[in-house]
Amino acid sequence: MNYRFQNLLGAPYRGGNAVVTNNTLLISPVGNRISVTDLIKSRTLTLPCHASSNIARIAASPDGLFLLAVDDKSRCLFINLHRRVVLHRISFKKPVGAIKFSPDGTLIAVGVGKLLQIWRSPGFKKEFFPFELIRTFADCDDKVTVLNWSPDSNYILAGSKDLTARLFCVKKLSGFNKPYMFLGHRDVIVGVFFGVDKKTNRVSRVYTLSRDGSIFSWSYSGIDGKFDNNAEPPSPGTPEQLPNQSGENEGNGNVKKRKHFDGGDGNLDEESEILLHKGKWELLRKDYFMQSPAKLTACDYHQGLDLVVVGFSNGVFGLYQMPDFICIHLLSISREKITTAVFNDLGNWLTFGCAKLGQLLVWEWKSESYILKQQGHYFDVNCLAYSPDSQLLATGADDNKIKVWTVSSGFCFVTFSEHTNAVTALHFMANNHCLLSASLDGTVRAWDLFRYRNFRTFTTPSSKQFVSLASDQSGEVICAGTLDSFEIFVWSMKTGRLLDVLSGHEGPVHGLMFSPTNATLASSSWDRTVRLWDVFEGKGAVETFSHTHDVLTVVYRPDGKQLACSTLDGQIHFWDPIDGLLMYTIEGRRDISGGRLMTDRRTAANSSSGKCFTTLCYSADGSYILAGGSSKYICMYDIADQVLLRRFQITHNLSLDGVLDFLNSKNMTESGPLNLIDDDNSDAEDGVDKQTRGNLAYDLPGSMPNRGRPIIRTKCLRIAPTGRSWAAATTEGVLVYSVDESFIFDPTDLDLDVTPEAVDVALSEDQPNRALVLSLRLNEDALIKKCILAINPVDIPAVASSVPFRYLQRLIEAFANLLENCPHLELVLRWSQELCKAHGHSIQQNSRNLLPALKSLQKAITRLHQDLADTCSSNEYLLRYLCSTSTKK
Template identity: 80%
Template sequence: MNFRFQNLLGAPYRGGNVVVSNNHLLISPVGNRVSVTDLLKSETLTLPFQASSNISRIAVSPDGLFLLAVDENARSHFINLRRRVVLHRITFKKPVSAVHFSPNGQLIAVAIGKLIQIWRSPGFRKEFFPFELVRTFADCDDKVTCLSWSPDSSFLLSGSKDLTVRLFSVRKLQGLNRPFLFLGHRDAIVGAYFGVDSKTGSVSRVYSISRDGAIFSWGFNEDKLGGLGKEVEQISDPPSPGTPEKMEDGVGDDNVETKKEFDGKDVSLDVESEVFLHRVKWVLLKKDYFMQAPAKLTACDYVRGLDLVVVGFSNGVFGLYQMPDFICIRLLSISRQKITTAVFNDLGNWLTFGCAKLGQLLVWEWKSESYILKQQGHYFDVNCLAYSPDSQLLATGADDNKIKVWTVSSGFCFVTFLEHTNAVTALHFLANNHCLLSSSLDGTVRAWDLFRYRNFRTFTSPSSRQFVSLAADQSGEVICAGTLDSFEIFVWSMKTGRLLDILSGHEGPVHGLMFSPENAILASSSWDKTVRLWDLFEGKGAVETFPHIHDVLTAVYRPDGKQLACSTLDGQIHFWDPIEGLLMYTIEGRRDIAGGRLMTDRRTAANSSSGKCFTTLCYSADGSYILAGGSSKYICMYDVAEQVLLHKFQITHNLSLDGVLDLLNSKNMTEAGPLDLIDDDDSDQEEGIDKQTWGKLGYDLPGSRPNQGRPVVQTKCVRIAPTGRNFAAATTEGVLVYSMDECFIFDPTDLDIDVTPEAVDVALNEDQPSRAVILSLRLNEDSLIKKCILAVNPAAIPAVASSIPFRYLQRLIEALADLIEACPYLEFILRWSQEICKAHGHLIQQNSRNLLPALKSLQKAITRLHCDLADTCSSNEYMLRYLCSTSVRK
């Protein structure tokens, strides 16, 4: 039950704006979560917090410490990025269309409808009212679309749907209460930016970009004072609407130079640049057009240091232009869908593009024309998952006909297979770790080589069939697939690809297949309310049939092969003894998985009985518990021996999905139906990635029904890693990865009054390594165990390893698996592993089921280290050969 959310795979980007922090951290919203990608380390991490709905706008502070995320319901989270915790929360009155930190990090500009609000940025201090409203500008006549700060944080540019750009002064200055207007555009403003003179570093130009593909360059003439007849002085005007009076002391002060303590630092705000900008008269210098009609300009960004502008269009074309001469540097097409975000990094050498329609995120270095990052999620929901035997890889298949293979540790997809022409329904890794099997509705079962990244074998049936389940025996020689339409099971030879047999007997779609881990018995589950066992190698056909009252949705074997679990349409999980053919016990899970009411439901969640069943099951590595998921927002964990519910994981709190709320608000019900289901064709809101609510597999589950509204929250597949340290769930939000909590949880295994950390230190000081290691294992404190392991003399490792009681062996192996990845003493830890296997080999073999997760973790760590060392040795070898060859030539 110590599983915690770790990462979100399968969906790098789904809409909203993207920001780059510290020149290499790419921060992007994914549904109601935020993902952070380190472009240097090639790692991605999803922050653990969740918003109440899909996140629409994010902003990061200039120092990279704070992140402000605003969702579609105008609720915002102020997050400490380094600690990954939420510091403050605030709810705005209307949806937010733009949000930006000032360059000095003190202020936050927020566009709320026609209003622009300036807030004092909160810091690390714990305050009752962390956000302080400084000013409110209500001069725009339509929705504000973009905001941009001047380099000295004194001025603000805003673009609006009223076709104008306005220049606001953050401070109140006498005679300049109204903003300066930049007029002339014929479409909504997409971006407005301050241009800086490279020699003086002061503001010299303003660039405004409109949706029709026009960019205007504005300059000023210092000789013309713009109609001002006296010096501009700061005043303390009455507060703007919605501005508390007590907040004005730091903004409208009479002094020309104001100092205000901000998070322990004295920050000086100079006003001279403000007066200078307000004394000049801005004039239109030139008009330029990108000439991409009929495509609309949908995204843009500007980098001051290099004076570059990047623009993205609705037809997937982007352009890079050198300003102010408007010289086209690059003009390329990256997709056929609308580019929803385009942004520079701090240095201006990397361009980031996001396409919400495709769920695509690209980072492109424009000088070398090479990709730094190229990630794309599944277009539709993920149907199936499969962990590799060493738990390092995770394969996903979806209704978009694609198979993606992800590295679990980094969260990156490194290969995508596109050969299937219909939805992928099942995946299976072979024991050699380098071969992946997939079945599809296109009538093929394909084998993929993960060394050469190619489809090396394709299995087909004599007549076209739709395959929905897949299994392979332990040796990988026999491949089986169940069908949706003919209710048959096809059996092929892996070596020859020849069809060996066709198993008939089921009277409904075969949605579950699995070989017994102990023998060659194949278990198949079908909607004909039966589970059948087949003996393929002896040729006996069906050897046992387990009848049920309701349709059987899936069936799985326990890792030791001595128990078979299957879920039925009535929400129950039945456990069978496959050897004796007896029903062992049943878990009633209907009430456990219940929760969430659809907008179209006539009954409340408590009274509704439709769809409350488990569609996917997975045993833990040691078989002690089982995970179950289905058409609900919950994933249930059950103790198999006691048949009790251990924990319920709620996969999401996103109110943008249907089925999350248990009680619906009657205010949202109209005569035409639920308010959220009414289409608004005139809305030009930026849409996120298309989510299927009734796709190719929508009719597969009996009793299911279409929902033409929002995506319905559900879990299609759950898989536990062979190491037992994490599990993955294919949900509507993407592939959620949960892992054991990294922080220490004090859970002593054999505590006594003499077992203390002080006693461990005494044993180490008295040179009693065996006693110290055993005491630390009894305390079960991770830091103490690792300390005692490293304190053992290499010559004493065999004696200490043989003295460890068997009941502490699992904890010791887990500690060695953690150490081998973190500490530099590789040979020392390998020596420990070798001596444990020598001393306790027979006990490990007899109790392999209980020790399997720990042994898998150790194997995973050693395999990863072996691969890294092999790559390093190969690189060094080629480098030495090259150096030797060059020295001989000289």
């Protein structure tokens, strides 16, 4: 029951800007969630907090502790990255075009529509008004698009759609009422940056970049500060010059009076004041990237190296040395628009994102090598499959690709793209090194996960569309169900020959599964039947279970003694496959209902369309079942009592259709819902295609009733063999839910004398078996591990035999957790061996209850074994040398 959201796979990047903190942490938005990738450890995690719609802009504090995330609805989250919690929330009144922390981390600049607002950054303490508005500048004539701070946090450069860049002073100074304007661009400003003189360590240049591919370099003149008070200002809107130094104009506001504003704790240095807004800025040079007709869509500047990186709408990026505008690299990474480009702190890594392809790249420009290369599925994920050891997760989608992910790191390490149509079913073989896939292109393929190649292809005499897949326990027979001919094809795994064709269904065969205990094949079809087949004896259909509605899917319980199938009327039927009797029926229409589409004429409570389960999955012990379908909910049922245990809402993203239960009537017009009326011309202004993602059906003519808004649904559910996690293929991506790392306090056999102090006393009195039993009764994870490590290896056989069987599952789970974070592999293996010797018969009799814990332990041991094998093989010759030298000595 204690499953919580852990990670989001299948969509590393979907739009918005990416940021790099602490030089190695890459933070990027994924829909309405935020993904954090450790570029050194090659791990990615998704924060459990989420916005109300797709995130458009993010900004990280200079120390990498806080994060600001603004969604499409202008709602902002202030997140503590280390704790992964939302500290504060605020809503802006206009769309946010840019947001950025000041270099000292005390202020936040936000471009809200035409306004530039300066807010004081919140801290750790709880406040009634955590965000304090310091200043508002209303000088821009159009939407603010980009922002940048000066190194001393006293000045801000802002570029907008009015083709100008402006220099604002944060402090309130008399005589400086209007910003300095940088003019001359002929398109929207997409980048503004301060250049620092390395000798004086002061701002001496400004770079402005526009969407038409031009970069203007501005230099400051009159650094000595000697200005004529009667001279004309350098450009319209430039403030008055400084008063003379004799103090005669002190009443008009001299430097001493300008050092504080609004009670702020920052001072304006006199020299920096003269340097930036009292001098004359000159246009040093104009340069062009010469990529027409492509538009410049992303850029970044590194002050220390004086480098500029730019990305274009045709997938080309360039790296230039400034101020001489020397091209270092000019390469193409895709054919789609680059939506973000950013340097890391050291400037040796470049991060690029392409929203349309779901692509995220980190490139080291000096060695010209990839640090990270991740790409999600372009369309919705159709199917999932866990490997037998629960370490790998395979996904197949409508983009014809199969991706294999490492569950612990969240990284995709191989992509298979040989299929020419949508991938509809996946299945891991028992040996963990072979993956099967079925596709609408009429082939079933077998993939070798050692050599990463397609080593066998199963075909039929005439082209068919396969939508289901199954393999027997021995891996000798492969079966696939079809969408068009309503048949089941049977192949030999060794020879690849077609063995048999099972006929009898009168509708598409969407469900197929072998019994875990024998060679019986179960199939479900839209012809309202579930059929059992004897594949090896060639007897054909041996049993038929009839239903009153179309059967959508079928699954076996892990022990093979029960069969579950879902029907179009929203019910789940449980059958006894041995006696052919109906055991239970769960009515789930009301449980899965929820969410109203924009085009629905009825409320969510009264709507009858789509209220059914399209995917089912048993738990590892078979006591409960997960069910999902065309809804924002995934339901968990207790089978014996036929009750709903829990409903998981897979998303709160209002950018998707079917999330809201009640629609606001004020958004309804005579022409239909206001959200579906496309009156936005921003894409035509940008000169690039609109970035959309979703199901393949949404991109077909005449099949887009909601104008590209993806409808939330669950297409596939799979529980890991360990039982500690499960994955769901949804419109949002592949959601992975897992139990907590540290157990919630859940004691058993608690008494007054069962306390942590009693455990310590038992350990001090050299009573390891009593201490271990007390810790197991308390069910405190830290105490159990403490007792395990405190037991002498010589005493392990005696202690293992004295542990009561009812605590055995908890002890095995503790061993699995212990292996994740400690180096005591031999100790755990010794414990496992002694537990099998002492309780082998009991474990065998209660294998169903102990299976999830045993699978978790096996997964942890297998992972360590692979790590050690890789380390030893890579250091084989070094180990031989060390052994030979030790022998000689």
